[in-house]
Amino acid sequence: MIGNMKKYTLTERQASHVIGVSPDTLRAWRRKGTGPRWFKAGRLCRYRHDWLLEWMDARALGNGHPADNTAVGSELRLALTP
Numbered sequence: 001m002i003g004n005m006k007k008y009t010l011t012e013r014q015a016s017h018v019i020g021v022s023p024d025t026l027r028a029w030r031r032k033g034t035g036p037r038w039f040k041a042g043r044l045c046r047y048r049h050d051w052l053l054e055w056m057d058a059r060a061l062g063n064g065h066p067a068d069n070t071a072v073g074s075e076l077r078l079a080l081t082p
Helices: 012-019 023-032 049-059 071-080
Strands: 039-041 044-048
Touching: 012 023, 012 044, 012 049, 044 049
Parallel strands: none
Antiparallel strands: 039 044
């Protein structure tokens, strides 16, 4: 199921829930050109689930071991698996 999740698109509210910030923070990051990748679908902003996980993994703190750097994304993958 995880392989199929990477193609899921999320609304701003859903994306903010996944990464643990408010929709306002996500909007501010978009205006500044920071934050996770996103795309426009008409007038709407959308986020791909796999892009959010990659963005979080890239910012994970740890002692440099690969397992430490993927812990956040891995836990979310398990939590979001239906």
